[in-house]
Amino acid sequence: MSGEVERAVAEAFHQGWGQIVATLIGATGDWDLAEECAQEAFARALENWRREGVPDRPVAWLTTTARNRAVDRLRRRSVGAAKLRDLAVMTRGETGEQAPDADASGVPDDRLRLIFTCCHPALPLEARVALTLRTLAGLTTPEIARAFLVPEPAMAQRLVRAKRKIRNAGIPYRVPPAHLLPERTTAVLGVLYLLFNEGYSATSGADLVRRALTAEAVRLARLLATLMPGESEVTGLLALMLLHDARRAARLDDAGDLVPLEEQDRTRWDRGEIAEGVALLETALRRRRPGPYQIQAAIVACHASAASAADTDWEQIAALYGKLADLTPSPVVELNRAVAVAMAHGPEAGLELVESLEASGALPGYHLLPATRADLLRRLHRTDEAAAAYRQALELATTTSERRFLTRRLSETTTED
Secondary structure: OHHHHHHHHHHHHHHHHHHHHHHHHHHHOOHHHHHHHHHHHHHHHHHHHHHHOOOOOHHHHHHHHHHHHHHHHHHHHOOOHHHHHHHHOOOEOOOOEOOOOHHHHOOOOHHHHHHHHHOOOOOOHHHHHHHHHHHOOOOOHHHHHHHHOOOHHHHHHHHHHHHHHHHHHOOOOOOOOHHHOHHHHHHHHHHHHHHHHHHHOOOOEOOOOOHHHHHHHHHHHHHHHHHOOOOHHHHHHHHHHHHHHOOHHHOEOOOOOEOOHHHOOHHHOOHHHHHHHHHHHHHHHHOOOOOHHHHHHHHHHHHHHOOOHHHOOHHHHHHHHHHHHHHOOOHHHHHHHHHHHHHHHOHHHHHHHHHHHHHHOOOOOOOHHHHHHHHHHHHOOOHHHHHHHHHHHHHHOOEHHHHHHHHHHHHHHHHOO
8 A cells, every 4th residue: 555655645745746835826926835835735635645645636645745734824924815815716626736828928838838838938948948847847856966967955055045036026927928038938948858857867765767757748748839830949859869869778688787888789860750850950951051069969869869879970970069159158058069079080089188177176076077088098099097087077976877887898908907
């Protein structure tokens, strides 16, 4: 029974967290209160459902519980009858769901509407994306911090400042009308891609791949592409997700260990997804409005179209990373470019770029920097230095799968001595 309840709570979290929190925010205007009451509702569910059984409509039960908790806390604050009245009538029918303004926005999906709602242009772009991931996607502050490559305390402060600005400025939490959607699209794309990335390559935990997150991100990207068929970057993002997702089955071995791209069994790649992703990319590129997602999709398409690792056009990939760096300067992009340069021109050329990046201090705590350096040193047969770099990467890696992979590489390197 305990396992069944935990599974039911986990499923309800996936389906309803964003909706529950958004409902409470819409009624109270208090982001912290909404998250706290939603968390309390899920904690209460674990206790009550073990005793009374899982209700027929778990999300409705959780919404009602969270709403009642919010009413209790607001009463203690003496916020006034009007606010309590708003909260008491915030649900629709028996579902416990907020009635989103679908007609005004034209967005056909509850969760996508909520993401547009959360990505308010009054906030800085990164704050919009981070707050949406925290509030609607349910990612933890440490997960978001790792996605943005910033320390956890800095991300926590960023979230606090964003909520404070919303509260002090009286920014309304509502779905924007259709003509205002474009000004929020960049932030929405950022949310969807980071949500996909957290599923495709988790920043912590035992599982490298979180399939539910990637599937939801792809679903939402498809809806957005239908809603905005002329937006090249929307199409490019969907292409990028599909091209990445096509390799999912080959990324882990039977033991759940990471398989590097060059060692993957390409017969396990999803050729249907690759074909769809390439077709979408070509559609986007024909509009001649290139952007970061289209360029990244073109990079992945180079890998996906190569019959073998040896056939990969690394020159083209290195050039594409150069274009990406021009559009969105980033030390992560530079690290990936260094790998492409190493594959195209030899490990010595790539190592020079990696060491320059390392000396700049631009990626503190990012385990893939020493891991990349270790791999290039290993290829150059500088085993002692490679082993030291692998140990450094091991100290920084946060997923079990990646740690096992690095441990194996370290063992192979030290065996060569």
